[in-house]
Amino acid sequence: MPTLKERLYEKIVPHRARTAELLKHHRDVVIDTVTIGQCIGGVRDVKCLVTDISSLDPLEGIRFRGMTIGETFARLPHVPGCEYPYVEGFWYYLLTGDIPTMTETLSVVEDFSMRSQVPQYVFDILRTMPRDTHPMTMFSTAILAMQRESIFARKYSEGMKKSDYWEPMYEDCCNLLARLPAIAAYIYRMKYKSDTFFPSGRYLDIGGNFAHMMGMPRPYDDAARMTFILHSDHESGNVSSHATHLVASALSDPYYSLSAGINGLAGPIHGLANQEVLRWIQEAFHKLGGQVPSEEDLKNFIWDTLNSGQVIPGYGHAVLRRTDPRYTALKDFCEKHLPDYDLFKVVKMIYEVAPSILRAHGKAKNPWPNLDAQSGVIHWYFGITEYDFYTVLFGVGRAIGVLATIIWDRALGYPIERPKSVTTDMLEKFAAEGGLKK
Numbered sequence: 001m002p003t004l005k006e007r008l009y010e011k012i013v014p015h016r017a018r019t020a021e022l023l024k025h026h027r028d029v030v031i032d033t034v035t036i037g038q039c040i041g042g043v044r045d046v047k048c049l050v051t052d053i054s055s056l057d058p059l060e061g062i063r064f065r066g067m068t069i070g071e072t073f074a075r076l077p078h079v080p081g082c083e084y085p086y087v088e089g090f091w092y093y094l095l096t097g098d099i100p101t102m103t104e105t106l107s108v109v110e111d112f113s114m115r116s117q118v119p120q121y122v123f124d125i126l127r128t129m130p131r132d133t134h135p136m137t138m139f140s141t142a143i144l145a146m147q148r149e150s151i152f153a154r155k156y157s158e159g160m161k162k163s164d165y166w167e168p169m170y171e172d173c174c175n176l177l178a179r180l181p182a183i184a185a186y187i188y189r190m191k192y193k194s195d196t197f198f199p200s201g202r203y204l205d206i207g208g209n210f211a212h213m214m215g216m217p218r219p220y221d222d223a224a225r226m227t228f229i230l231h232s233d234h235e236s237g238n239v240s241s242h243a244t245h246l247v248a249s250a251l252s253d254p255y256y257s258l259s260a261g262i263n264g265l266a267g268p269i270h271g272l273a274n275q276e277v278l279r280w281i282q283e284a285f286h287k288l289g290g291q292v293p294s295e296e297d298l299k300n301f302i303w304d305t306l307n308s309g310q311v312i313p314g315y316g317h318a319v320l321r322r323t324d325p326r327y328t329a330l331k332d333f334c335e336k337h338l339p340d341y342d343l344f345k346v347v348k349m350i351y352e353v354a355p356s357i358l359r360a361h362g363k364a365k366n367p368w369p370n371l372d373a374q375s376g377v378i379h380w381y382f383g384i385t386e387y388d389f390y391t392v393l394f395g396v397g398r399a400i401g402v403l404a405t406i407i408w409d410r411a412l413g414y415p416i417e418r419p420k421s422v423t424t425d426m427l428e429k430f431a432a433e434g435g436l437k438k
């Protein structure tokens, strides 16, 4: 049986030929135009990134290498007795586009288990940080601290050929990914559980081991598998994916690149929105003296938030124009495992009232929820009420997609990213002259 790395290389060779053909014979084919609005407005809808790891349709939502969320959950090998697939099998699938057999999946489980030991100096560094440091700062610092171990950086300094870049990237990315769950669990237990730890369980898959290290009962292992897979990727234009890809394009190694992506994920209108949702709901509870808000209370609270110039966290999206299917997948988990839980009922009530209020407010192009509206309630239900930790969970998942992307970036020899900027004077001149004709 070929290893995952060998199977990946079999895919890389013909894919390189496709990319070379596009650049050689179709370089000047126009696929889009850029407007002044796009130039100032965050480059919305400009097609200038390539990834085969995932694609995002505004109405349908995410597909991972062509499969919907439902197909991904159904078709990848499952941990025996569990509802969700192995994260390791998902990694295999994202890298190759092939659905792995159980044997291939288990070979990745074993490989990751051998790579998963977090060096003690990482824990030592985390312990020197003030305990009120945000967990995302700790997570990013831990990733960056391991940069000294980068095989890519070492091989580059030894004079590696460009066509070989993908290989040490693969090694670094696997090492990094295998260690992230233990780092996340360590941060959680150090910061919030009085420095009590559960050592990594041998022979467990990522989801099972993460639940074990967090000290969470079943079915939190399945919640973890689902969470990591759902958060893995959302095509390449979102801040965390784009930042990771951008930094890696300078041939910075995966430690530098992922740390940058995690820093982007920590923004309150990107990944940090999952903690914001819980903070905001708790604020609503607090305002009502601890009572579960009624529909009328919620409507007033939403309007108060909007009228004070803040966003409704967990709602809206730069690309999506319907309810995020990741929200729906998380909701399905809640319907099955915590249907009568008060907080889940509140989240559902927000879904009933927020879209029409956002429409009446008239600003957000998409009044529907994204995954951040629904993810926190699951962790809260399992007792992880320290909501400033939630974005770390997003980060462990996001690493899967962005690390797969940067391995392929190097395999296909994508160059350093360098868009062109213009001055406001230039834009005003373009505007006065009616713009450039393409």
Ligand code: CMX
Pocket (backbone or CB within 6 Å): 238, 268, 269, 270, 271, 272, 273, 306, 310, 311, 312, 313, 314, 315, 316, 317, 318, 319, 363, 364, 365, 366, 370, 371, 372
């Ligand atoms: N509540 C209130 N106003 C909102 C809004 C919301 N949920 N979503 C968008 N708007 C506002 C924007 O702030 C913007 O206002 P200004 O014109 O004053 O700047 C206006 O509506 C138009 O924005 P848009 O084109 O619809 O959305 P953007 O592409 O600019 O932003 C996003 C997308 C996600 C940043 C935005 O919808 C938002 O801030 N949502 C709340 C935070 C959130 O849930 N983020 C998580 C997204 C998923 C993720 O990345 O994890």
